[in-house]
Amino acid sequence: xxxxxxxxxxxxxxxxxxxxxxxxxxxxxxxxxxxxxxxxxxxxxxxxxxxxxxxxxxxxxxxxxxxxxxxxxxxxxxxxxxxxxxxxxxxxxxxxxxxxxxxxxxxxxxxxxxxxxxxxxxxxxxxxxxxxxxxxxxxxxxxxxxxxxxxxxxxxxxxxxxxxxxxxxxxxxxxxxxxxxxxxxxxxxxxxxxxxxxxxxxxxxxxxxxxxxxxxxxxxxxxxxxxxxxxxxxxxxxxxxxxxxxxxxxxxxxxxxxxxxxxxxxxxxxxxxxxxxxxxxxxxxxxxx
Amino acid sequence: xxxxxxxxxxxxxxxxxxxxxxxxxxxxxxxxxxxxxxxxxxxxxxxxxxxxxxxxxxxxxxxxxxxxxxxxxxxxxxxxxxxxxxxxxxxxxxxxxxxxxxxxxxxxxxxxxxxxxxxxxxxxxxxxxxxxxxxxxxxxxxxxxxxxxxxxxxxxxxxxxxxxxxxxxxxxxxxxxxxxxxxxxxxxxxxxxxxxxxxxxxxxxxxxxxxxxxxxxxxxxxxxxxxxxxxxxxxxxxxxxxxxxxxxxxxxxxxxxxxxxxxxxxxxxxxxxxxxxxxxxxxxxxxxxxxxxxxxxxxxxxxxxxxxxxxxxxxxxxxxxxxxxxxxxxxxxxxxxxxxxxxx
Ligand SMILES: [Zn+2]
Numbered sequence: 001x002x003x004x005x006x007x008x009x010x011x012x013x014x015x016x017x018x019x020x021x022x023x024x025x026x027x028x029x030x031x032x033x034x035x036x037x038x039x040x041x042x043x044x045x046x047x048x049x050x051x052x053x054x055x056x057x058x059x060x061x062x063x064x065x066x067x068x069x070x071x072x073x074x075x076x077x078x079x080x081x082x083x084x085x086x087x088x089x090x091x092x093x094x095x096x097x098x099x100x101x102x103x104x105x106x107x108x109x110x111x112x113x114x115x116x117x118x119x120x121x122x123x124x125x126x127x128x129x130x131x132x133x134x135x136x137x138x139x140x141x142x143x144x145x146x147x148x149x150x151x152x153x154x155x156x157x158x159x160x161x162x163x164x165x166x167x168x169x170x171x172x173x174x175x176x177x178x179x180x181x182x183x184x185x186x187x188x189x190x191x192x193x194x195x196x197x198x199x200x201x202x203x204x205x206x207x208x209x210x211x212x213x214x215x216x217x218x219x220x221x222x223x224x225x226x227x228x229x230x231x232x233x234x235x236x237x238x239x240x241x242x243x244x245x246x247x248x249x250x251x252x253x254x255x256x257x258x259x260x261x262x263x264x265x266x267x268x269x270x271x272x273x274x275x276x277x278x279x280x281x282x283x284x285x286x287x288x289x
Numbered sequence: 290x291x292x293x294x295x296x297x298x299x300x301x302x303x304x305x306x307x308x309x310x311x312x313x314x315x316x317x318x319x320x321x322x323x324x325x326x327x328x329x330x331x332x333x334x335x336x337x338x339x340x341x342x343x344x345x346x347x348x349x350x351x352x353x354x355x356x357x358x359x360x361x362x363x364x365x366x367x368x369x370x371x372x373x374x375x376x377x378x379x380x381x382x383x384x385x386x387x388x389x390x391x392x393x394x395x396x397x398x399x400x401x402x403x404x405x406x407x408x409x410x411x412x413x414x415x416x417x418x419x420x421x422x423x424x425x426x427x428x429x430x431x432x433x434x435x436x437x438x439x440x441x442x443x444x445x446x447x448x449x450x451x452x453x454x455x456x457x458x459x460x461x462x463x464x465x466x467x468x469x470x471x472x473x474x475x476x477x478x479x480x481x482x483x484x485x486x487x488x489x490x491x492x493x494x495x496x497x498x499x500x501x502x503x504x505x506x507x508x509x510x511x512x513x514x515x516x517x518x519x520x521x522x523x524x525x526x527x528x529x530x531x532x533x534x535x536x537x538x539x540x541x542x543x544x545x546x547x548x549x550x551x552x553x554x555x556x557x558x559x560x561x562x563x564x565x566x567x568x569x570x571x572x573x574x575x576x577x578x579x580x581x582x583x584x585x586x587x588x589x590x591x592x593x594x595x596x597x598x599x600x601x602x603x604x605x606x607x608x609x610x611x612x613x614x615x616x617x618x619x620x621x622x623x624x625x626x627x628x629x630x631x632x633x
Pocket of ligand 1: 052
């Protein structure tokens with residue numbers, strides 16, 4: 001299925017139009033880079049994987065856009081799409097916010113998981129959309145856990161793209177427990193000698209960074225991505241004043257030994273394939289179902 | 290005077306005043322040699338009634354204040370009562386020794402155990418030394434090192450949680466505070482020995498769960514367990530830091546909430562008026578709860594124990610699966626929501 005057809009089937013053309021209008025100028029042909037203010041031709045931007053050709057700014061991608069540029073064409077099969085959020089704490093306004101983001105993204109949750117092939121390697125794939133700030137609540141954590149369990153039982157690697165502001169505050173302590181749940185699921189996958197590749201994208205902070213996102217055998221990041229323990233607003237609350245200019249960026253994390261490489265968007269897929277070749281070898285890739 | 294004492298909470302003031310009256314009469318009794326024991330007994334009854342009444346109406350925010358009470362017993366106060374022969378062990382073998390995280394080997398009745406927990410400081414100097422109970426990566430890595438010692442020598446692990454949060458300073462970030470917490474949760478989930486965690490005071494977010502992936506998670510009656518402090522959450526979510534009391538209620542952070550949500554296994558009752566009114570009794574309650582759970586856990590083969598630990602955390606969370614809704618004969622009827630509510 002083509003990207004456009006998939007998107008249409010998921011959310012309908014009207015919602016797609018809403019999403020596109022977010023960062024496009026009125027005629028939709030041109031868009032302004034939020035970092036360097038360069039006016040970019042939308043089609044060129046798409047061709048450049050939504051990276052500014054002038055300053056290298058990496059636009060945030062929707063889950064589908066990420067899948068499209070990552071997997072071998074037509075190989076993605078979503079799983080667990082039927083998991084939906086309830087309001088376990090009866091937290092004020094939570095349902096309304098969930099409904100708003102369902103409309104905005106066409107998704108039931110920010111975490112989208114499925115099976116796909118990358119460079120001919122069958123993998124379990126997790127990608128994230130900017131749904132409730134990419135925050136991890138019960139549905140998100142459950143999807144991650146189920147992805148790792150399925151990958152473990154089918155002897156598949158897991159490739160995970162993270163984009164999250166942290167734990168879903170509206171689900172309180174249950175969100176905190178998703179950190180333990182996902183970390184435990186990674187442990188079992190890892191014990192089965194299966195590779196786990198993480199790509200940290202802007203932003204990956206707090207509860208997600210302090211759980212499955214930091215547990216990859218290979219951890220990559222997009223340039224300039226905000227990556228860190230305290231979410232931006234929590235850090236502001238804590239009054240962290242004296243900090244280096246690159247604090248909590250991909251570059252800071254690389255400098256301090258927390259990630260393997262920074263990968264410009266165009267290099268991500270080829271690098272994942274090299275890693276999968278290294279881990280899985282031919283005999284594994286040919287007979288994995 | 291008690292009313293100006295910063296270690297007395299506002300809602301404790303009536304109790305403190307009665308305490309002061311009782312103490313005054315006791316002093317006079319000693320000085321004048323007059324027996325006023327009946328008067329004292331009556332005042333003590335009044336005080337205990339006052340405590341019961343006040344504590345029957347505590348709000349979630351009051352529990353936050355109790356969990357952070359300046360007189361609340363801290364981890365090492367419990368350790369002194371619960372364990373014998375505690376030998377503190379230092380350092381993560383990688384960078385340093387984190388004073389906010391303490392641990393070592395100890396005996397508990399007739400058992401050898403490994404203990405780890407966060408330690409807060411009592412006065413300003415000690416608070417700084419303990420970094421307000423906020424551990425850095427070095428603390429989490431020390432804790433994991435000790436837990437792996439426990440696994441190697443087949444000794445159970447006891448962890449005590451009392452932290453506002455993990456440290457989020459620049460050097461904590463530089464040494465991988467996220468990675469250290471994530472790694473602890475991952476390795477604890479498969480650690481081949483029984484683990485019991487007790488939330489003593491503040492169960493602050495990642496800082497807490499980083500040492501609390503356990504077979505049994507127990508929680509003191511007036512402790513809190515939260516994904517974010519209510520003050521910060523009100524500022525971020527409602528953009529109104531003054532609504533911290535409402536947020537404390539909305540986040541459901543009390544021990545009763547944690548039990549109902551399936552996040553803890555048991556709530557340990559505190560002495561009348563809170564653990565700080567009788568630290569020794571509070572510690573004895575913790576000790577007997579730990580012993581009771583250990584006896585159960587020690588009977589379970591390790592692989593079964595580890596599998597059960599996985600299932601326990603695996604089942605936390607509440608959601609629905611709309612793909613599992615039963616197919617209906619009539620298309621018009623609204624399918625019934627099948628709530629996939631899992632409990633530990
Ligand atoms: Zn630019």
